[in-house]
Amino acid sequence: DVKVTQSSRYLVKRTGEKVFLECVQDMDHENMFWYRQDPGLGLRLIYFSYDVKMKEKGDIPEGYSVSREKKERFSLILESASTNQTSMYLCASSLFLADGYTFGSGTRLTVV
């Protein structure tokens, strides 16, 4: 089975810090995605990437950037963390865009 691993399950950061959320998949998938999930708002797409060094904005990219230097790794970067970025962050991957996604277990980020 494909495994999507997010480096941290829980993270607490201070306002203004630069935060890196790491995601690694082990099945040579082309496509990788970052979502955030908030109560009442569901899952919202932040960024996605369909190839190494390629990235596309999702629905809520403001305040975030991403990096995909290697196929298996997709990093989400909060340039200057703010309290409204407190959320559950979910990474996903898929081989082809028509396929189902495999999600990681999520990183619950708290910005204080």
Place this chain on the structure above:
Amino acid sequence: DAKTTQPNSMESNEEEPVHLPCNHSTISGTDYIHWYRQLPSQGPEYVIHGLTSNVNNRMASLAIAEDRKSSTLILHRATLRDAAVYYCILRDVRTGGTSYGKLTFGQGTILTVHP
């Protein structure tokens, strides 16, 4: 983007079939219908997807209306482990389309399974 409409919640008894409906009246010809579920404190889990024909896998069946404006996820025998939020999602895979590759989650249906 084409949207989906699902009931907020449904209930079922253990070992009974469950039919989870989804309406997508503005679906386009290039939209795949995907279903995911999310258990508490976990990431979403892929369940099944289809384009036009009904689909079966080990987890569930997907019945797609002939006009594709609605679909139904069928759990043949619900178990307590099936209690989750179920999401019906349309996936546009047109190259160059504005929603290319996106998987937009709505609010989903909360399924409660009673022993």
